[in-house]
Amino acid sequence: MRTIIFTGKGGVGKTSIAAATGVKAASMGYKTLVISTDPAHSLGDSFDVELGPAPVKVSENLWGQEVSVYGDLTLNWEVVRAHFAHLMEVQGIKGIYVEEMGVLPGMEELFSLSYIKRYSESNEYDLLIVDCAPTGETLRLLSLPETFGWMLKMIRTLEKYVVKPVIRPLSKKIGKLHEFVPDVEVYDQVDHLFTSVDGIIDLLSDGTKTTVRLVMNPEKMVIKESMRALTYLNLYNITVDQVVINRVFMDDIDGQYMNEWKTIQHNYIEQIERSFGPIPITKVPLFRREVLGLEMLKTVGDVVYGDTNPLDIFYREEHTSITKVNEGHYIMKIRLPFVFDNKMEANVLQLGDSLTLRIGNYQKGVILPVFLAGMRVAEAGYEEKWLKIDFRKKETVSAPAAVS
Numbered sequence: 001m002r003t004i005i006f007t008g009k010g011g012v013g014k015t016s017i018a019a020a021t022g023v024k025a026a027s028m029g030y031k032t033l034v035i036s037t038d039p040a041h042s043l044g045d046s047f048d049v050e051l052g053p054a055p056v057k058v059s060e061n062l063w064g065q066e067v068s069v070y071g072d073l074t075l076n077w078e079v080v081r082a083h084f085a086h087l088m089e090v091q092g093i094k095g096i097y098v099e100e101m102g103v104l105p106g107m108e109e110l111f112s113l114s115y116i117k118r119y120s121e122s123n124e125y126d127l128l129i130v131d132c133a134p135t136g137e138t139l140r141l142l143s144l145p146e147t148f149g150w151m152l153k154m155i156r157t158l159e160k161y162v163v164k165p166v167i168r169p170l171s172k173k174i175g176k177l178h179e180f181v182p183d184v185e186v187y188d189q190v191d192h193l194f195t196s197v198d199g200i201i202d203l204l205s206d207g208t209k210t211t212v213r214l215v216m217n218p219e220k221m222v223i224k225e226s227m228r229a230l231t232y233l234n235l236y237n238i239t240v241d242q243v244v245i246n247r248v249f250m251d252d253i254d255g256q257y258m259n260e261w262k263t264i265q266h267n268y269i270e271q272i273e274r275s276f277g278p279i280p281i282t283k284v285p286l287f288r289r290e291v292l293g294l295e296m297l298k299t300v301g302d303v304v305y306g307d308t309n310p311l312d313i314f315y316r317e318e319h320t321s322i323t324k325v326n327e328g329h330y331i332m333k334i335r336l337p338f339v340f341d342n343k344m345e346a347n348v349l350q351l352g353d354s355l356t357l358r359i360g361n362y363q364k365g366v367i368l369p370v371f372l373a374g375m376r377v378a379e380a381g382y383e384e385k386w387l388k389i390d391f392r393k394k395e396t397v398s399a400p401a402a403v404s
Contacts, residue, residue, distance in 0.1 A: 001120050001209070002311045003128045008215035009225045010134035013246040016291045016300060017215050017284070018131040019046040019064075021310050023294055024301030026062035030126040030311065033063045033119065037112035038133040041066040048293040059294060063125075067112055113200050120203055127311055207239035207316050214276075215244045218268035227275065227338035232362050234319050234335050241314040243276050244304060245269060247286040275338070280314045322369070328393040330372060337385040348380045348389060357387070 006018040015036070022034040033055055036043035043066055044051035047058050053068035112130075119128050204210050212233055216226045226243075233240055248269070249262045273281055284303050291300055301310070308314075323331045336359060339346060344360040353373035355366040372391050379390040 001123050001125060001128055003116065003120060003130065003204075003210040004310070005130040005132055005204075005210070005212045006215055007132040007212060007229065008134070009217075009222045012215050012217045012222060013284075013291070014215035015042045015046050015131050016297070017213070017244050017246060017304065018129050019043060020291075020297040020300035020304060022062055022064075022127075022129050023059075023297040024305055025127050025129075025310050026059060027298070027301075028309065029061060031061050031124075032127045032129065033065065033125045034129040034131060035065040035067060035115060035119075036131040037067050037115075038131060043131055046292060046297065065115075067115060117200050117203060120209075201236060205237040205239075207241075207313065211239045211241040211313055213242040213244060214240055215246055216272070217247050218245055218265040218272065220268065223268060223272060223275070228344070228360070230276070231336050231338045231344065231359065234337065235357060235359055235362060235364050237319045239313070239316055240279055241316065243272065243279050243281045245272060245281060245283045248283045250285045278315065322372070328375070330375065330391045332372070332389045332391065333383070334387045334389070335385055336382075336387045339382060339387070346387065348377060348387075350377045355389075 004021065006014045006021070008014040015038070018034060022032045025032045034043060036051075041051070043064055047064055049056065049058050049064065051064045051066045053066065055063040055065045058064050116128065116130060119125060214226050214229060216222045230240055249258065249265055251262075253262065269283070282304055284300060287296070287299070289296060291297065304310075317335065319335050321333045323333070325331060334357070336346075339359065347356075347358040349356040349358070353368050353370075355368055355377075357364050357366060374394070375391040376394045377389055378392040381388055
């Protein structure tokens with residue numbers, strides 16, 4: 001199944017572009033599902049159809065869905081939430097705070113990821129289109145599996161070596177201790193949630209199946225955020241195969257006021273083309289009518305894709321390369337554009353056979369190949385749009401390297 005993820009700064013019109021892509025693909029005979037993972041859902045408004053937490057048929061070959069975190073919490077997290085609530089009540093805490101304590105940060109994003117994996121494995125649809133939350137939330141969604149991976153291991157280790165053999169038997173003998181000890185069902189539900197997104201990054205980083213399309217307006221702040229987004233997406237080896245510039249003023253708009261705005265937009269469009277090329281860039285005009293309903297979405301889809309197939313992969317590039325310089329000296333290069341442009345702080349940390357890359361507020365773990373695991377990072381720095389890391393034999397390196 002083909003998966004296309006649309007993201008961009010809030011308010012740029014990514015929902016309209018995602019919905020238009022769905023209409024275009026469905027008209028070509030592809031069984032298409034468009035899901036919204038944005039808490040402020042507007043996908044139903046775009047289709048002019050009432051959507052819900054399960055797929056709703058919009059037209060022939062086209063379905064829509066708006067993910068509901070509250071319904072998912074009830075189905076997939078109720079046992080854990082009830083345990084948290086009980087612990088709070090034992091401590092004398094009551095009211096709405098008790099109900100909220102069981103909802104951990106990132107829960108909504110985790111449920112969204114589980115849907116992507118579920119539909120990808122079911123192969124029920126030819127195309128899954130994901131209308132994501134604004135860029136920051138999308139990037140947090142992508143970083144969650146690695147962020148929570150250590151938590152799942154810790155919980156399972158705690159249950160296996162501490163709770164099950166020691167604390168649970170003691171709780172039966174010592175007063176009210178049993179009130180604080182989670183039941184087996186609590187661990188099982190935590191395990192089920194996190195394993196439901198296991199391998200999702202591998203799925204999203206498979207450029208033969210999944211790509212991201214960035215939607216932006218020709219505005220300074222939007223361009224800056226899109227630059228940061230592309231850097232972070234590259235960090236996770238996720239392919240961006242198209243940039244859509246939305247709401248471009250058309251040439252037939254006259255008047256001094258509008259001509260000044262057209263000049264401003266023209267300058268920013270040139271900047272986008274210089275900065276984001278060779279990724280294909282498509283311009284969508286600001287229409288005279290509001291983009292609502294299937295008729296207008298069809299018009300938008302025709303502008304974005306013309307005679308091309310929206311399921312095609314428009315662009316691919318390597319995010320990582322490893323080159324052997326000589327025996328005992330290798331260079332790893334990771335494509336991270338716009339790091340300097342946005343003054344992002346970068347750190348490289350090596351621990352055994354793993355490498356942790358931290359760029360700005362996000363980090364990713366990289367398992368090193370066997371031939372690099374026995375070496376040490378000697379030097380790290382930037383070369384154009386690439387992070388360049390030198391690996392050498394341990395005995396030739398006196399201290400860990402810093403990124404420059």
